[in-house]
Ligand SMILES: Cc1ncc(COP(=O)(O)O)c(C=O)c1O
């Protein structure tokens with residue numbers, strides 16, 4: 001762990017949910033295809049339930065919740081939400097109650113199937129917009145308070161200054177890994193949904209002075225709005241840490257293929273390519289789109305000679321959208 005990052009984070013309550021450092025893996029066959037070196041940080045292997053990037057955020061978010069005496073966790077997302085399921089599993093593991101406030105249609109596949117299998121309380125609403133979901137979550141919190149409970153609301157994706165500390169810590173872990181490997185990366189690439197992961201990477205790179213350019217592949221909202229959200233989150237986390245930093249705006253590209261959650265043939269094909277070339281499974285909502293962007297931009301020489309992809313998990317998405325992908329690949 002980078003000493004400065006370790007010292008800064010030591011004052012924040014953190015529950016250890018990840019008992020190891022996630023490995024960095026070279027992708028020889030993808031690298032050969034692209035003519036550049038591609039490595040992947042296996043944050044799909046964070047180890048709790050389905051793993052993924054949210055577990056890093058939850059170490060600090062649930063630490064904060066317990067420090068504040070919470071007894072019930074409320075969070076929200078789409079019915080297919082990785083964040084919602086892994087939050088619920090972590091909360092249960094810590095002996096906390098949990099209510100998931102979800103949008104969409106109840107579909108017993110992927111994460112929602114896991115929600116039900118684990119006996120997690122879910123409230124599903126047929127709404128499209130996040131603000132509507134937040135209103136419902138606040139209503140649930142009020143209902144629980146009236147029952148004498150102490151609820152703690154975690155925003156979508158854990159995208160808060162406290163949650164962002166999880167990826168500041170990841171960079172602290174990464175910096176010691178790459179110095180012992182003797183590697184220097186030109187770019188570090190991740191999928192951008194709620195923006196918290198990229199915000200933590202941005203702040204972590206500034207604090208460690210690691211000379212790697214962060215590049216986000218947006219799978220939903222993109223452009224100026226997402227850029228501002230990422231930079232604001234990083235700034236608020238810096239304030240939380242009590243540090244003043246100069247933050248450069250990261251490059252964020254639109255690889256949503258038109259809309260968040262839109263399942264497309266190109267990404268289904270990419271998932272098969274990476275799976276059969278490297279034995280690594282990506283998902284159709286987040287990491288498959290982000291890796292598509294990585295390969296697209298690497299071919300144009302826009303990511304440098306040595307690229308690090310942060311594999312942020314998402315495997316249940318394969319099972320939520322498997323039939324759609326089979327149809328797109330003319331296999332059904
Ligand atoms: C599997 C997966 N990867 C990446 C992301 C993006 O992370 P963030 O919400 O921190 O931008 C998410 C959630 O949005 C996700 O579930």
Ligand SMILES: NC1(C(=O)O)CC1
Pocket residue numbers: 076077078080081082083084156157158193194
């Ligand atoms: N990745 C997000 C999830 O709910 O899994 C959108 C935050």
